[in-house]
C-alpha cells in the first residue's frame with residue numbers, strides 16, 4: 192500500500208523565538224529551521240511500515256517556501272521514496288494545506304495519510320483532521336500505535352484520560368503523537384541517496400486551490416512576563432512563604 | 441449572536457473545561473450547549489445548571505460511543521448554520537472534533553484562544569506560548585477551541601431547559617474498541633487547585649511515591665515532564681507542556697524539572713510556582729515565585745513531614 196506523509200518546516204524547537212518589535216510576527220531571518228518533530232515521527236512510522244513489508248511506497252508532501260525542499264530531502268534520507276513541494280508563501284493556513292493535500296491524495300491515491308498531531312510553531316492541531324474531513328475518511332488523532340490489517344487499521348490514541356483504541360477503515364488519516372516511535376538519525380550515505388530521489392514542485396493554482404487566508408494576524412506580542420521570584424533557604428522558609436505571603440496552603 | 445458550545449462528558453460527568461468555555465462563549469452571544477453521547481442525560485442536567493447556558497440540546501445514540509469525531513461532526517453539521525460561533529474546550533476531545541467540523545463548513549478554525557477581543561477577533565498563544573497572536577476571522581461561522589485555563593469557570597444557575605435533538609447519521613468509518621483510563625483518587629490534572637509535578641530528576645517510577653505522598657498531603661494532582669513520561673516513570677496522560685496538558689493551578693510545584701520551554705508552555709500561567717532543583721542555574725527558576733536549591737530526595741520528604749506537623 193502507498194502512504195502519504197505531510198512534513199512541515201518550522202523554527203527549531205530549541206530556539207528561543209523573538210517577537211518582532213513592530214508586532215507583525217516572529218523573527219525568522221537567520222534562524223535555525225528544522226522538520227516539525229511530529230512530522231519526523233510520522234515519516235519514521237511510514238518507513239518502519241515499509242521495512243515491515245506493509246508499505247510499498249512513501250510520498251512526502253510539504254506546503255511552503257522553496258527551502259522546504261530541504262525538509263523533504265531529510266524525509267527522503269529517512270527513507271521516503273519521493274517528495275512533492277507545493278510552493279506557497281509561508282503562513283498557508285491548515286484549511287488551505289488540507290485542500291492542497293486533498294488534491295494530491297486524489298492523484299496519488301494513498302491508503303494511509305500520516306500527519307503530525309500539531310506543528311510546534313503555530314500549534315493549530317488541525318491539519319490531519321481537516322484532510323480526513325475533506326476526504327470523508329476516518330481519522331485517528333494523537334496516536335501512539337497503529338497496526339494495519341488488510342483494509343482496516345487498529346490504532347491507540349492518547350487522550351486526556353488515558354488511552355483509547357479504535358478500528359478505522361482504510362483509507363484513513365492518522366496523526367502522530369510523541370510516543371508513536373523515536374525517529375532515526377539520518378546518515379550521510381542516506382543523505383547522498385536522498386539527493387537523487389524525485390522531487391516535484393507544484394504551484395497551488397495547478398492544484399486548483401485558493402490559499403487566501405481566512406485569518407488576519409492583527410498583531411503578535413510577547414506574553415506578559417512573570418514578576419521575579421525569590422530564592423528560599425530551606426523547606427521551613429518555603430512553607431512560611433506559601434502560608435503567609437502567597438496564602439495558598 | 442447565537443453560540444453553540446459542545447460539552448465533553450464521559451456518559452455521566454461533565455469534563456472540566458466546559459464551564460470555562462461557557463465564560464468565553466457568553467462574551468460572544470447567547471449560549472446553547474450540545475451534549476452528545478451514547479448516554480448523556482446526566483451530563484445534560486449538569487450542563488443546564490452552568491450559568492450562562494440558555495438551552496441544552498441532548499442527542500443520544502449508540503453510534504456516539506467513544507465520542508466518534510466522524511459521527512459528532514456529522515451531527516454538528518445538521519445544526520451549525522443556526523449559529524454564528526461553534527466552540528469547544530481545547531481538550532483532546534475538542535481538538536479531535538472541531539477541525540473536522542470546521543473543514544466540513546469550509547472554515548479556518550481558530551485554535552486554543554486565550555482571550556476574546558470582539559465577535560471576530562481573538563488572542564491565541566503560538567510558539568509554545570512565546571508569541572501571543574491577535575487574529576481576526578473573516579469566516580461566516582467561527583469555529584473555535586478555547587484554552588480553558590485562560591477563562592474563569594462559569595458559576596451556577598437554575599436549570600435551563602433541555603431539548604432532545606435527533607441523532608445525526610452513523611457514517612460508519614470507525615469503531616470504538618475500548619479505553620484504558622487512568623484511575624486515580626487524586627483530582628484531575630486540568631481541574632486541580634494544586635499540582636505537584638516531577639521530572640527526570642525523580643530517577644524512577646518508584647521514586648514518584650515521595651511526590652505522591654506530598655500530593656496527598658496537599659490534596660494535589662500529580663503531573664510530570666515529558667522526560668519523566670518518556671522514561672516510563674509516569675503514564676502519558678500526566679504530561680504537562682506544549683504537547684501535553686496545559687494547566688494553570690493556584691500552586692504548581694516543579695520537582696526535578698529543568699524548565700525547558702516546552703514544559704514552561706504548559707504551566708507558566710500558574711498563580712504561584714515553586715521549583716525544587718539541585719542545579720542553581722536551572723531555567724525553571726526564571727518562572728518560579730519561590731525556588732529552593734536542594735536535593736529533591738531530601739527536600740520533598742521534609743516538605744511532606746513539615747506540612748504534617
Ligand SMILES: Cc1cc2nc3c(=O)[nH]c(=O)nc-3n(C[C@H](O)[C@H](O)[C@H](O)COP(=O)(O)OP(=O)(O)OC[C@H]3O[C@@H](n4cnc5c(N)ncnc54)[C@H](O)[C@@H]3O)c2cc1C
Pocket residue numbers: 197198199200216217227229230233252253254255281282283284285288305306307308309310311312313314315316317318319404405406407408411566567571573
Ligand atoms: C506568529 C504567527 C503569525 C502568523 N501570521 C499569519 C498571517 O499573517 N497569515 C496567514 O495566512 N497565516 C499566518 N500564520 C499561520 C501559520 O503560518 C499557518 O496557519 C500554520 O503554519 C498552519 O498551522 P499548523 O502548522 O500549526 O497546523 P497543524 O494543524 O498544527 O499541523 C499539523 C500537521 O499538519 C501537517 N502540516 C501542516 N502544515 C503543513 C505544511 N505547510 N506542509 C506540509 N504539512 C503540513 C504537518 O504534518 C503537521 O505536523 C501565522 C502563524 C504564526 C505563528
Ligand SMILES: Cc1cc2nc3c(=O)[nH]c(=O)nc-3n(C[C@H](O)[C@H](O)[C@H](O)COP(=O)(O)OP(=O)(O)OC[C@H]3O[C@@H](n4cnc5c(N)ncnc54)[C@H](O)[C@@H]3O)c2cc1C
Pocket residue numbers: 204228229311638639640641642664665666667668679680681682683684685695696697698699700701702703706716717718719722734735736737
Ligand atoms: C516537539 C517537542 C515537544 C515537547 N513537549 C514537551 C511537553 O509537552 N512537556 C515537557 O515537559 N517537555 C516537552 N518536551 C521536552 C522538553 O524539551 C524537555 O526535554 C523536557 O521537558 C525535560 O524534562 P525534565 O525537566 O524532567 O528533564 P531534564 O531537562 O533532564 O531536567 C532534570 C532536572 O532535574 C534536576 N535534578 C536531577 N536530580 C535531582 C535531584 N536529586 N534533586 C533535585 N533536582 C534534581 C536537574 O538539575 C535537572 O534540572 C518537548 C520537546 C519537543 C522537541
